[in-house]
Amino acid sequence: MVKIIISSFCLIFLAFSTVLGEPQDTCKKLKCGDKGPAVHFPFSLKGRHPDHCVFPGFVLSCNEKHETILDLPIPFKFPVKSIDYKAQAVQLYDPESCLLVKLLKVFNKSISPFHFSKDFMYDITLFNCSLAERQLDEPVPCFSGPGYQVYSVASSYSIENLALLSCTKMYNLSSVPYFSDKPANLYLEWSEPNCGQCEAMGKMCRLKNNGTKSEIECVDFSKAGTKRKWVATGTNASTAARNLNIQLEAIPELE
Numbered sequence: 001m002v003k004i005i006i007s008s009f010c011l012i013f014l015a016f017s018t019v020l021g022e023p024q025d026t027c028k029k030l031k032c033g034d035k036g037p038a039v040h041f042p043f044s045l046k047g048r049h050p051d052h053c054v055f056p057g058f059v060l061s062c063n064e065k066h067e068t069i070l071d072l073p074i075p076f077k078f079p080v081k082s083i084d085y086k087a088q089a090v091q092l093y094d095p096e097s098c099l100l101v102k103l104l105k106v107f108n109k110s111i112s113p114f115h116f117s118k119d120f121m122y123d124i125t126l127f128n129c130s131l132a133e134r135q136l137d138e139p140v141p142c143f144s145g146p147g148y149q150v151y152s153v154a155s156s157y158s159i160e161n162l163a164l165l166s167c168t169k170m171y172n173l174s175s176v177p178y179f180s181d182k183p184a185n186l187y188l189e190w191s192e193p194n195c196g197q198c199e200a201m202g203k204m205c206r207l208k209n210n211g212t213k214s215e216i217e218c219v220d221f222s223k224a225g226t227k228r229k230w231v232a233t234g235t236n237a238s239t240a241a242r243n244l245n246i247q248l249e250a251i252p253e254l255e
């Protein structure tokens with residue numbers, strides 16, 4: 001009986017310290033589904049992260065297919081494939097692979113606080129061909145119709161070498177975030193907030209406590225966690241450790 005009481009007390013204590021190990025105000029990593037990217041500051045999940053974890057413009061939501069959706073100030077919603085918190089980059093994809101058609105509709109629109117990754121911008125020329133062109137890549141998805149197909153060719157490509165007899169040139173597009181090899185992928189970056197510096201130091205990024213809702217600070221997660229744990233129990237590390245020792249020692253004596 002004594003053994004049971006002491007054991008359960010010990011279990012309760014362990015459960016208690018596990019809960020406290022995670023500071024209450026941590027903006028936890030959350031996911032929309034098993035495969036989705038881990039969402040944490042500066043991103044937050046709408047309705048699931050508390051207000052102090054929200055950085056304006058970086059709000060994601062989960063849809064019914066458990067995809068992580070980025071709400072850009074354009075009429076298209078794209079699911080997030082991955083987030084590189086260190087490089088401050090996010091990879092989106094278009095499930096319909098209609099990216100170029102959609103991008104052309106919002107070509108000049110701001111996608112602030114994000115911008116298209118310069119590494120994935122291309123100058124392209126579009127051709128409208130009445131026959132399938134074996135010399136060219138796959139036609140641009142969603143751009144083709146009955147009796148014609150639209151192709152994108154890198155403008156740097158020497159088009160003179162191609163005998164595109166059944167094609168007419170439509171137009172040139174400069175710096176479009178579209179590459180015919182990856183017709184569904186969209187790469188964005190952000191500069192502010194500069195949380196990548198925290199990530200690079202192995203620290204956690206969060207909104208400054210007294211800040212203006214846009215100032216961030218890097219926090220050493222392990223230290224912040226430890227401090228809060230003992231403050232919360234109203235005791236300190238040495239006292240708690242001694243208590244734990246007493247209980248652990250008590251059990252073998254009763255066996």
Ligand SMILES: *[C@@H]1O[C@H](CO)[C@@H](O)[C@H](O)[C@H]1NC(C)=O
Pocket residue numbers: 107108
């Ligand atoms: C984009 O904006 C520039 C300048 O604001 C304008 O000259 C250009 O025609 C616009 N392009 C499109 C596709 O709307």
Ligand SMILES: *[C@@H]1O[C@H](CO)[C@@H](O)[C@H](O)[C@H]1NC(C)=O
Pocket residue numbers: 128129143148150
């Ligand atoms: C491509 O050319 C065909 C035939 O000239 C035309 O009917 C079609 O609208 C063109 N497609 C685009 C996207 O301009």
Ligand SMILES: *[C@@H]1O[C@H](CO)[C@@H](O)[C@H](O)[C@H]1NC(C)=O
Pocket residue numbers: 125155171172
């Ligand atoms: C498109 O770009 C090519 C190569 O840069 C150039 O030769 C051509 O004149 C351009 N066409 C238009 C319509 O701007």
Ligand SMILES: *[C@@H]1O[C@H](CO)[C@@H](O)[C@H](O)[C@H]1NC(C)=O
Pocket residue numbers: 210211212
């Ligand atoms: C927030 O606190 C820091 C020091 O803890 C101080 O330097 C800064 O001025 C404060 N900012 C505001 C907006 O009160």
Ligand SMILES: *[C@@H]1O[C@H](CO)[C@@H](O)[C@H](O)[C@H]1NC(C)=O
Pocket residue numbers: 235236237238239
């Ligand atoms: C922590 O516990 C030790 C030993 O009981 C005590 O001497 C010390 O004052 C305590 N520190 C704090 C911050 O409560």
